[in-house]
Amino acid sequence: MDLIYRFDPYAPLDFKRPKTNKEALKTLVQGNQRFASTVEHLQKISEGEKPESMVFPINPVQLGVPWMGGLEPMHAPFAAVLGCADARVPIEHIFDCSANDLFVVRVAGNVLGLECIGSIDYAATALRESLRSVIVLGHTGCGAISAATDVYLAPSSFATIAFSHPVRTLIDRIMVSVRSSADALEEVYGSKVSKQKNYRELLINASCFVNAAITAYDLQREVNSVSKGLVVSYSIYDMAWASANATPIRSKDEAFDRKAFATAPSNPEDLQRVSREIATCLSPASNPKKS
Numbered sequence: 608m609d610l611i612y613r614f615d616p617y618a619p620l621d622f623k624r625p626k627t628n629k630e631a632l633k634t635l636v637q638g639n640q641r642f643a644s645t646v647e648h649l650q651k652i653s654e655g656e657k658p659e660s661m662v663f664p665i666n667p668v669q670l671g672v673p674w675m676g677g678l679e680p681m682h683a684p685f686a687a688v689l690g691c692a693d694a695r696v697p698i699e700h701i702f703d704c705s706a707n708d709l710f711v712v713r714v715a716g717n718v719l720g721l722e723c724i725g726s727i728d729y730a731a732t733a734l735r736e737s738l739r740s741v742i743v744l745g746h747t748g749c750g751a752i753s754a755a756t757d758v759y760l761a762p763s764s765f766a767t768i769a770f771s772h773p774v775r776t777l778i779d780r781i782m783v784s785v786r787s788s789a790d791a792l793e794e795v796y797g798s799k800v801s802k803q804k805n806y807r808e809l810l811i812n813a814s815c816f817v818n819a820a821i822t823a824y825d826l827q828r829e830v831n832s833v834s835k836g837l838v839v840s841y842s843i844y845d846m847a848w849a850s851a852n853a854t855p856i857r858s859k860d861e862a863f864d865r866k867a868f869a870t871a872p873s874n875p876e877d878l879q880r881v882s883r884e885i886a887t888c889l890s891p892a893s894n895p896k897k898s
């Protein structure tokens with residue numbers, strides 16, 4: 608099977624950019640669907656099928672370079688994305704975006720430190736003309752969130768896991784999400800949920816989603832203080848199925864069947880409601896019975 612990048616200098620250029628937050632989110636959803644479809648195509652090879660070659664149209668603008676040499680392209684992303692530094696989550700690839708489409712800030716656990724806020728503030732003000740959306744993108748199986756969960760479950764391991772001040776800063780920022788997730792799991796499944804064998808896995812999974820929701824909640828307030836009308840949304844990239852979802856998915860069938868993005872919670876009560884909804888959506892196969 609061949610993957611072909613094809614440049615046709617005579618093909619018309621598509622300069623259409625999202626004009627609203629809704630259009631920006633739709634563009635990201637469609638890009639994620641294209642990415643997942645490419646992934647599926649490639650996986651079919653290992654299953655013995657012989658899929659047809661794929662052709663990807665490309666031009667200099669998509670690569671972030673000018674059509675003609677000697678000119679700098681104008682910085683004009685349509686979305687700012689705060690994502691995790693995890694090497695398995697290349698944000699432009701996941702959303703099949705070109706250079707200059709996304710203003711990306713990546714940090715372990717997609718936590719909201721001062722430098723991250725400063726970078727997003729810059730995008731929300733200096734790049735406001737093109738910017739239509741702000742996204743917090745977490746992912747399943749996040750190492751930073753797993754570490755915070757382990758510290759929560761075994762506080763005595765804190766010295767080993769959070770061995771340095773900078774790492775402790777990350778763990779501390781994520782801890783509120785882990786605690787909120789633990790409360791939500793207890794509310795949904797009963798007080799004995801923490802005795803279940805798969806509790807650590809459930810807590811990590813829930814915390815990845817709740818952490819993105821809490822970060823979006825905080826980021827929306829920051830964005831409101833510097834720019835009007837910008838909506839912050841959140842999503843989680845599911846590494847098993849290559850799809851972005853606002854709530855946990857149970858199988859491949861649910862990938863792209865669920866809403867990909869959710870708007871940042873508007874108040875603490877909304878945040879609690881979102882945490883409960885996330886807990887409810889976890890896999891029934893691994894869910895504990897209510898006790």
Ligand SMILES: [Zn+2]
Pocket residue numbers: 691692693715716717746748749750751752
């Ligand atoms: Zn991560």
